[in-house]
Amino acid sequence: MSYLDELFGLHGKTAVVAGGAGAIGTVMSEALLQAGARVAIWSRSQESVDKALERMAGVAGSDNKVVGMQVDTGSEELVEKGLQETVSLFGTPDILINGVGGNIGKAPLIEQDMELFDKVLHMNLTAGLMIPTKVFGAYWIKNKVKGCIINLTSMASYNPLSGVWAYDAAKSATLNLTMASANEFAKYGIRVNAIAPGFFLGKQNKHLLIDKDTGEYTDRGKAVLAHTPYGRFGDVMELAGATVFLASDKAAGFITGISVPVDGGYLVHNI
Numbered sequence: 625m626s627y628l629d630e631l632f633g634l635h636g637k638t639a640v641v642a643g644g645a646g647a648i649g650t651v652m653s654e655a656l657l658q659a660g661a662r663v664a665i666w667s668r669s670q671e672s673v674d675k676a677l678e679r680m681a682g683v684a685g686s687d688n689k690v691v692g693m694q695v696d697t698g699s700e701e702l703v704e705k706g707l708q709e710t711v712s713l714f715g716t717p718d719i720l721i722n723g724v725g726g727n728i729g730k731a732p733l734i735e736q737d738m739e740l741f742d743k744v745l746h747m748n749l750t751a752g753l754m755i756p757t758k759v760f761g762a763y764w765i766k767n768k769v770k771g772c773i774i775n776l777t778s779m780a781s782y783n784p785l786s787g788v789w790a791y792d793a794a795k796s797a798t799l800n801l802t803m804a805s806a807n808e809f810a811k812y813g814i815r816v817n818a819i820a821p822g823f824f825l826g827k828q829n830k831h832l833l834i835d836k837d838t839g840e841y842t843d844r845g846k847a848v849l850a851h852t853p854y855g856r857f858g859d860v861m862e863l864a865g866a867t868v869f870l871a872s873d874k875a876a877g878f879i880t881g882i883s884v885p886v887d888g889g890y891l892v893h894n895i
């Protein structure tokens with residue numbers, strides 16, 4: 625085995641990627657698969673699971689190493705069921721990626737639709753972190769598994785983005801709970817970290833950043849680029865390295881409670 629395989633290889637590991645059919649979840653699933661892990665892709669709709677599986681079929685060495693499941697991570701009961709199904713297909717998972725989340729809309733605070741606010745908070749915090757972390761944490765503690773969780777934080781975890789109230793609230797809480805759960809789970813050998821992507825053109829933010837009629841950058845898109853020292857949006861493939869690094873017990877075995885920005889310098893921008 626090469627030095628790099630020894631340090632970063634995930635052979636023999638099983639990962640559950642919740643939200644694994646999304647823009648970022650797909651790349652993380654592919655990265656884990658390429659590094660040798662078995663991967664269970666969880667998503668809310670069967671259609672999105674099927675699409676993600678089609679893409680994974682093209683990844684070298686993916687034969688018998690990837691499955692897809694329809695799991696709504698907003699339901700504790702369904703996450704329990706998904707975990708049991710994953711265990712029976714692949715054995716005990718070692719890695720949980722909490723990749724469910726996203727933003728819907730943007731409004732001045734006094735015009736915020738409160739149903740939408742609750743929906744975004746639920747998607748990012750309850751379904752995107754709390755329920756899967758609770759279910760996997762309980763299972764790992766009971767079965768003495770030194771698991772690893774990777775959450776998805778955001779630039780909004782550090783500084784609020786304008787007009788996205790529930791997203792700001794959920795993502796700052798995601799950073800806080802990454803640290804809090806890392807602290808609580810450390811005595812069981814369970815690591816909890818996060819990746820904070822800067823601005824990547826995904827389904828959730830594309831039309832906030834690029835005008836859907838003209839294809840030009842919106843004012844917000846221009847502001848983001850002006851605030852990003854690299855002067856461009858990220859390419860989701862640039863999240864693969866941080867994923868494999870944090871997932872590897874050898875490479876990141878003494879690292880817990882951190883959030884790794886992959887942001888072209890957005891957080892260090894100054895004037």
Ligand SMILES: NC(=O)c1ccc[n+]([C@@H]2O[C@H](COP(=O)([O-])OP(=O)(O)OC[C@H]3O[C@@H](n4cnc5c(N)ncnc54)[C@H](O)[C@@H]3O)[C@@H](O)[C@H]2O)c1
Nearest residue numbers: 643645646647648668696697698725726751776778824826
């Ligand atoms: N794209 C970006 O620029 C960016 C930047 C920072 C952080 N993030 C975060 O990364 C994560 C993934 O973002 P993305 O751009 O890949 O979004 P995405 O919308 O492409 O993917 C999210 C996936 O989660 C699924 N999903 C939603 N609710 C679910 C539920 N209850 N149960 C199961 N699946 C559910 C969706 O169907 C979708 O496939 C999110 O937490 C997001 O906030 C994204």
